[in-house]
Amino acid sequence: MFTMRRLIIVATAAAVMTGCAGQNPYDNQGQAQGSTGMSKTAKYGGLGALAGAVAGAAIDHNNRGKGALIGAAAVGAAAAGYGYYADKQEAALRAQMANTGVEVQRQGDQIKLIMPGNITFATDSANIAPSFYQPLNNLAGSFKQFNQNTIEVVGFTDSTGSRQHNMDLSQRRAQAVSTYLTSQGVDASRLSVRGMGPDQPIASNADANGRAQNRRVEVNLKPIPGQQYDQQQGQVQQYP
Numbered sequence: 001m002f003t004m005r006r007l008i009i010v011a012t013a014a015a016v017m018t019g020c021a022g023q024n025p026y027d028n029q030g031q032a033q034g035s036t037g038m039s040k041t042a043k044y045g046g047l048g049a050l051a052g053a054v055a056g057a058a059i060d061h062n063n064r065g066k067g068a069l070i071g072a073a074a075v076g077a078a079a080a081g082y083g084y085y086a087d088k089q090e091a092a093l094r095a096q097m098a099n100t101g102v103e104v105q106r107q108g109d110q111i112k113l114i115m116p117g118n119i120t121f122a123t124d125s126a127n128i129a130p131s132f133y134q135p136l137n138n139l140a141g142s143f144k145q146f147n148q149n150t151i152e153v154v155g156f157t158d159s160t161g162s163r164q165h166n167m168d169l170s171q172r173r174a175q176a177v178s179t180y181l182t183s184q185g186v187d188a189s190r191l192s193v194r195g196m197g198p199d200q201p202i203a204s205n206a207d208a209n210g211r212a213q214n215r216r217v218e219v220n221l222k223p224i225p226g227q228q229y230d231q232q233q234g235q236v237q238q239y240p
Contacts, residue, residue, distance in 0.1 A: 045223035052145065092145070101119045109223055110222050114217075119132050120177075143186045153192070153218075154193075155170030155174035158211035158215050168195070190224075202214060
């Protein structure tokens with residue numbers, strides 16, 4: 001009988017093989033690693049392999065060992081593949097956003113860019129500030145090179161003024177960023193916008209410094225549903 005212990009062994013072996021399948025050129029960069037030194041590619045591959053093993057064993061009732069191994073290899077490779085793709089994109093964005101005031105964060109398989117109010121828009125305005133054009137041009141170039149993500153642009157304000165005014169202002173700011181990226185050749189079908197107004201503050205609105213931090217634009221990059229990155233082919237494959 002294929003026991004849970006043997007299932008875990010199979011999944012672990014598949015995770016190791018997935019993590020070692022290809023050398024990640026960003027393994028030595030701190031932003032692409034976890035606190036243990038394991039690259040995100042290997043981590044996602046390992047978690048995917050374990051999930052795939054469980055699914056494979058459940059599907060193939062007649063030969064759970066074979067089903068688990070196939071499931072672990074398939075799902076683990078897919079997860080590691082996207083992790084590798086995201087590692088490359090993250091490293092490129094960090095280089096392109098250096099010294100622009102834009103912060104790059106990695107959260108699992110998503111990448112977030114935080115653009116502070118001092119470089120984005122003037123007070124109570126949805127017109128792009130002159131200092132914001134260069135970072136946006138850099139982003140547009142990166143988004144065209146790494147074109148296998150959805151791009152969500154989210155606008156935020158501080159709590160000064162009415163809630164409705166701030167909701168409208170944040171929506172118009174997000175739309176202004178999206179419209180500019182589209183004008184620079186980014187596929188409009190990848191873009192979505194959302195205005196959050198004063199919701200989800202990252203600092204206190206009780207003082208000027210905190211309010212300045214809350215006036216921001218965030219860009220969230222997420223994998224396109226149904227697509228998986230093929231590391232060997234160097235491209236994303238569409239799956240049903």
